[in-house]
Amino acid sequence: MPGDAIIELCGVTKVYPLPAGDVVALDRVSMTIGNGEFVAIMGPSGSGKTTLLNQLGCLDRPTSGDLFINDRNTREMNDRELTSLRLNTIGYIFQRFNLLPLLSAYENVEFPYLMKHRRPDSSGRVGELLAQVGIDRTMATHKPPELSGGQQQRVAIARALVNDPQILLCDEPTGNLDSVTGQQIMEMLTDLNRKGRTIVIVTHDPGVARYAQRIITVRDGRVA
Amino acid sequence: MKDIILQLSLRSIRIHFLRSVLAALGIVIGVVAISSMGMMGANMTLSVTEELSKMANIVVITAASGSGGGPGGAVGGFGGGSDEKISEEEFQDIQKIAEKYGLVYVVYRESDRIKVGDREGRSTIYGLDEDVMRRIFTLSDGAFPKSTASVIVGPTLAERYELKVGSRIKIGDEDEGVTTTVKVVGILEERGMSNDINSDMAIIGSEKLFTGIYGNEGEYNQVNLILNDINDSQKARTEILEKMNRKKTRVNVQDSSRMLESITSTLGTMTTFVMAIAGISLLVAATSIFNVMMMSVTERVREIGIMRSIGAQKSEIRRMFLYESIVLGVVGASIGAVLSLGIGWIVVLAMVGSTDYFFLPESLLYIPFAMLVGIAVCVLSGVYPAWRAADLDPVEALRAE
Numbered sequence: 001m002p003g004d005a006i007i008e009l010c011g012v013t014k015v016y017p018l019p020a021g022d023v024v025a026l027d028r029v030s031m032t033i034g035n036g037e038f039v040a041i042m043g044p045s046g047s048g049k050t051t052l053l054n055q056l057g058c059l060d061r062p063t064s065g066d067l068f069i070n071d072r073n074t075r076e077m078n079d080r081e082l083t084s085l086r087l088n089t090i091g092y093i094f095q096r097f098n099l100l101p102l103l104s105a106y107e108n109v110e111f112p113y114l115m116k117h118r119r120p121d122s123s124g125r126v127g128e129l130l131a132q133v134g135i136d137r138t139m140a141t142h143k144p145p146e147l148s149g150g151q152q153q154r155v156a157i158a159r160a161l162v163n164d165p166q167i168l169l170c171d172e173p174t175g176n177l178d179s180v181t182g183q184q185i186m187e188m189l190t191d192l193n194r195k196g197r198t199i200v201i202v203t204h205d206p207g208v209a210r211y212a213q214r215i216i217t218v219r220d221g222r223v224a
Numbered sequence: 225m226k227d228i229i230l231q232l233s234l235r236s237i238r239i240h241f242l243r244s245v246l247a248a249l250g251i252v253i254g255v256v257a258i259s260s261m262g263m264m265g266a267n268m269t270l271s272v273t274e275e276l277s278k279m280a281n282i283v284v285i286t287a288a289s290g291s292g293g294g295p296g297g298a299v300g301g302f303g304g305g306s307d308e309k310i311s312e313e314e315f316q317d318i319q320k321i322a323e324k325y326g327l328v329y330v331v332y333r334e335s336d337r338i339k340v341g342d343r344e345g346r347s348t349i350y351g352l353d354e355d356v357m358r359r360i361f362t363l364s365d366g367a368f369p370k371s372t373a374s375v376i377v378g379p380t381l382a383e384r385y386e387l388k389v390g391s392r393i394k395i396g397d398e399d400e401g402v403t404t405t406v407k408v409v410g411i412l413e414e415r416g417m418s419n420d421i422n423s424d425m426a427i428i429g430s431e432k433l434f435t436g437i438y439g440n441e442g443e444y445n446q447v448n449l450i451l452n453d454i455n456d457s458q459k460a461r462t463e464i465l466e467k468m469n470r471k472k473t474r475v476n477v478q479d480s481s482r483m484l485e486s487i488t489s490t491l492g493t494m495t496t497f498v499m500a501i502a503g504i505s506l507l508v509a510a511t512s513i514f515n516v517m518m519m520s521v522t523e524r525v526r527e528i529g530i531m532r533s534i535g536a537q538k539s540e541i542r543r544m545f546l547y548e549s550i551v552l553g554v555v556g557a558s559i560g561a562v563l564s565l566g567i568g569w570i571v572v573l574a575m576v577g578s579t580d581y582f583f584l585p586e587s588l589l590y591i592p593f594a595m596l597v598g599i600a601v602c603v604l605s606g607v608y609p610a611w612r613a614a615d616l617d618p619v620e621a622l623r624a625e
Binding site: 057087099101103110112114159160163 | 533
């Protein structure tokens with residue numbers, strides 16, 4: 001295992017049992033992602049990109065094989081430990097933004113902070129992050145449905161960064177945005193990578209993938 | 225600490241306000257029903273207990289049949305109308321045994337014809353010591369008798385025969401030619417049901433007046449013991465029976481404590497039964513809360529997926545839904561508690577006829593009790609939906625529309 005590997009997959013297989021027969025979404029995938037890398041995962045629809053990202057984000061467990069994050073085998077972790085890993089080490093950015101509709105933009109960003117620290121943010125980190133992604137104080141009081149897609153994705157990026165994670169996993173982060181906003185978001189992610197964050201981005205847009213240092217192609221559940 | 229999970233629960237209730245109000249309404253009805261029924265039972269028990277307690281401190285000693293007491297002729301009244309009498313000697317023995325427990329006194333009793341003006345009828349005539357009369361009776365009008373020709377009468381008798389202080393009553397059968405005319409000098413306050421002396425429909429005179437009419441001096445119909453401490457009832461009864469009936473059965477002893485216990489127990493059972501029926505309304509409320517919570521979980525599957533994906537533990541998801549059901553329960557139960565004060569008061573007034581005991585702790589206790597039951601029902605109704613929400617697979621939940 002490379003010394004600077006932050007994520008390592010060893011023969012990871014994910015099978016979805018369905019009444020019509022088992023579906024192999026990932027088939028013995030092995031790969032390594034180094035600390036501070038910017039990796040794009042590409043592939044056609046249904047190839048297993050999102051399944052792979054869910055594995056990397058510890059949202060799902062492999063049917064077989066091992067996934068190491070920071071040299072720790074996630075197979076040996078219970079649900080509580082996996083959730084803590086998601087909270088402390090991984091930041092997730094979704095195509096559909098996935099903000100909590102009952103909370104304001106500020107509260108959405110503060111939510112993971114509260115889950116981690118068990119106290120409100122008194123350091124001003126939430127406000128700072130929102131300012132960095134271009135959300136002003138007034139906008140921060142708005143609920144997600146009152147914000148544009150671009151604004152929602154900026155809030156989602158701030159939320160993903162609030163606990164200072166080592167890894168940022170992005171599932172088609174620009175998929176629901178216009179090209180100008182999409183470009184701004186990608187520049188933001190590039191900047192975060194420059195500051196040392198590992199970024200794994202799932203996309204089928206070559207324009208997005210060009211920001212990455214390395215492209216991993218997934219086809220029929222296998223890394224090509 | 226700002227509890228974001230509680231905030232999410234409160235906001236969810238707020239955006240589904242009507243649905244939440246309807247669910248809480250079930251709890252309101254349940255709490256009102258249980259507490260009102262409980263308070264009704266408690267007020268009924270308290271009312272009956274106090275009524276019966278008035279005579280629960282009385283132990284009545286009568287001669288056992290075949291005990292060989294003096295010749296009789298007495299009829300009617302409490303004590304079974306036994307012809308047997310308690311002799312002066314037996315009374316002295318009883319007094320020796322029982323005087324440490326309270327006041328011991330003898331009662332002469334006879335049923336006879338009476339005539340007031342043109343109106344004729346029957347009444348019980350009691351002969352009592354004048355000091356005893358003062359201790360056990362309260363007058364609503366007039367004074368206690370000072371001569372052998374004066375009597376006091378019960379309020380029911382006074383009302384029936386329109387007797388007033390100064391009225392005269394002829395006691396005895398005119399056809400037999402032996403009558404005694406007495407003057408009413410006092411009218412008693414209503415005493416209600418009692419097992420020692422039923423004074424409401426009676427004429428009460430001195431021992432001298434009684435023995436002057438009926439003779440039989442020193443042969444008593446009953447001996448009463450008024451206990452200083454109601455808790456001595458069993459002890460006094462046992463001691464009198466043991467000592468008086470050592471050689472042969474001479475006396476019977478009756479106390480009211482067993483009857484009181486039996487009636488209180490029956491009322492308690494009845495209250496529990498009525499409360500259980502009222503509790504059915506809480507079951508209906510539980511179904512409604514369960515339904516609302518399941519709807520809430522179904523509607524928020526995606527939200528649960530988001531929360532799990534960004535690091536919320538299962539316990540936090542569970543807490544979010546449990547908070548929701550607790551808030552519904554606490555709000556519903558609190559409103560129910562406030563309404564119970566009004567509705568319970570009306571129910572007690574209508575069913576018991578008196579609200580004298582309504583604000584006693586024994587009665588009001590049913591409000592926090594019903595609140596706790598209401599809240600517990602809500603929490604229990606929320607447990608399964610909360611558990612189900614926490615157990616959702618994050619990936620599946622994120623896929624939900």
